[in-house]
Amino acid sequence: xxxxxIRELARLAGAQTGVRTGAAADPAETVTVHGWINAxxxxxxxxxxxxxxxxxLVQVTHRRGGDGDPVEAALERLTPESxxxxxxxxxxxxxxxxxxxxxxxxxxxxxxxxxAGLPIDxxxxxxxxxxxxxxxxxxxxxxxxxxxxTTVEQAMREVAAEEGFTELHSPKLMGAPSExxxxxxxxxxxxxxxxxxxxxxxxxxxxxxxxxxxxFEIGPVFRAEPSYTSRHATEFTGVDVEIAWIEDxxxxxxxxxxxxxxxxxxxxxxxxxAIRELLGVEPVVPALPFPxxxxxxxxxxxxxxxWDPEGVAEDLDPEGERRLAAxxxxxxxxxxxxxTDFPASVRPFYHHRRAADPSVTxxxxxxxxxxxxxxxxxxxxxxxxxxxxxxxxxxxxxxLASYLDCFRYGTPPHGGFGLGLGRVLxxxxxxxxxxxxxxxxxxxxxxxx
Ligand code: 4AD
Ligand code: MG
Numbered sequence: 001x002x003x004x005x006i007r008e009l010a011r012l013a014g015a016q017t018g019v020r021t022g023a024a025a026d027p028a029e030t031v032t033v034h035g036w037i038n039a040x041x042x043x044x045x046x047x048x049x050x051x052x053x054x055x056x057l058v059q060v061t062h063r064r065g066g067d068g069d070p071v072e073a074a075l076e077r078l079t080p081e082s083x084x085x086x087x088x089x090x091x092x093x094x095x096x097x098x099x100x101x102x103x104x105x106x107x108x109x110x111x112x113x114x115x116a117g118l119p120i121d122x123x124x125x126x127x128x129x130x131x132x133x134x135x136x137x138x139x140x141x142x143x144x145x146x147x148x149x150t151t152v153e154q155a156m157r158e159v160a161a162e163e164g165f166t167e168l169h170s171p172k173l174m175g176a177p178s179e180x181x182x183x184x185x186x187x188x189x190x191x192x193x194x195x196x197x198x199x200x201x202x203x204x205x206x207x208x209x210x211x212x213x214x215x216f217e218i219g220p221v222f223r224a225e226p227s228y229t230s231r232h233a234t235e236f237t238g239v240d241v242e243i244a245w246i247e248d249x250x251x252x253x254x255x256x257x258x259x260x261x262x263x264x265x266x267x268x269x270x271x272x273x274a275i276r277e278l279l280g281v282e283p284v285v286p287a288l289p290f291p292x293x294x295x296x297x298x299x300x301x302x303x304x305x306x307w308d309p310e311g312v313a314e315d316l317d318p319e320g321e322r323r324l325a326a327x328x329x330x331x332x333x334x335x336x337x338x339x340t341d342f343p344a345s346v347r348p349f350y351h352h353r354r355a356a357d358p359s360v361t362x363x364x365x366x367x368x369x370x371x372x373x374x375x376x377x378x379x380x381x382x383x384x385x386x387x388x389x390x391x392x393x394x395x396x397x398x399x400l401a402s403y404l405d406c407f408r409y410g411t412p413p414h415g416g417f418g419l420g421l422g423r424v425l426x427x428x429x430x431x432x433x434x435x436x437x438x439x440x441x442x443x444x445x446x447x448x449x
Pocket of ligand 2: 372
């Protein structure tokens with residue numbers, strides 16, 4: 001018999017009692033649901049089973065028939081999380097807490113019996129849950145994260161397509177590190193060493209040099225950072241954007257705002273209710289434009305609040321980011337803030353420096369509720385200036401040769417950003433850790449599953 005999704009049952013039960021149609025009751029509908037055993041209550045006279053599929057939960061109610069009752073025997077063998085197909089009639093029953101309906105089973109097929117004694121439960125810690133991620137994923141709130149992620153990416157692609165972007169899939173195996181070289185994974189590559197891309201940075205710029213006007217990529221990014229925080233992964237999904245012929249980095253920021261506005265609108269439309277219900281979080285579509293503050297202003301204002309990290313800070317530490325977010329929230333009622341004009345000392349060699357003050361870059365970070373979700377910048381497109389900036393940062397030019405060549409034959413001014421998808425989902429869904437903000441987490445101590 002064809003499968004019926006659990007979310008369809010209410011309509012079928014309603015039809016049968018005439019609730020929806022107002023017509024005389026139809027005969028009870030026979031349905032087959034496919035799903036997992038969410039809960040079992042096997043009493044002396046009655047057997048109650050809650051079945052779950054990806055669309056909801058339904059109670060199955062059976063009055064024991066005694067010897068020779070195959071339904072009773074099958075229900076008796078069940079264990080939590082076993083996979084079953086249950087065929088029966090769906091009836092409205094106001095006594096049933098779960099949606100006011102139940103299935104009276106006629107046939108129970110045990111498709112795959114789960115071993116007794118599940119390795120995780122709702123009290124399990126995050127690492128233990130990750131060990132058993134496939135079981136953890138059976139919880140609706142975990143699946144919601146991936147459903148929202150799908151919508152987030154769709155909305156991003158939607159905006160990018162409307163604005164004339166080309167989607168790239170750049171290689172992740174490289175002959176030289178893609179950024180600083182410090183946080184790079186080395187891999188054996190035949191008789192030499194290859195590096196895993198720390199970002200698509202150089203390749204998206206190569207595309208701009210190739211005359212592709214605007215590019216974006218959603219793909220894996222690798223960072224050999226031994227960080228054990230709630231917001232760091234060693235492999236994560238990056239959203240990278242690069243735009244040619246810009247006059248100012250402001251154009252890049254404006255694009256990112258439009259993109260995030262669309263993302264939050266779509267997520268709210270499609271998942272607002274589920275997010276509220278399962279995660280207790282209220283998604284908010286942000287007002288445009290987002291507040292902007294220069295790094296110099298931010299540092300001055302934070303120092304005025306007593307924030308004073310060791311040494312002479314030119315950059316924000318996580319505590320500074322949180323405090324700044326609190327100030328902005330108070331002043332503008334906004335959860336986002338662009339921090340702009342970072343000092344050249346804390347930015348990579350390829351960031352463009354302001355003509356009026358070369359100690360400052362045309363760059364930005366975007367913070368959302370105090371968490372950095374993006375770094376972006378205008379890039380230095382002048383070959384000689386770029387070489388000089390790399391040398392100044394103490395970088396050898398030889399490993400950069402194929403990148404630097406991109407600036408020898410007419411590359412226009414351009415800029416872009418990199419955004420961490422997991423971090424966006426973390427903030428959006430109020431998740432405590434990036435471990436829950438994607439499919440399978442990768443960290444310094446985690447290579448399986
Ligand atoms: O700030 P990052 O390192 O910047 C770049 O990769 C530049 N190439 C971007 C550019 O176009 N200028 O990384 C971009 C974003 C961060 O803001 C953060 O959201 C995320 O990637 N990110 C991480 N997410 C999870 N785990 C990590 N270890 C991350 N490192 C960065
Ligand atoms: Mg950054």
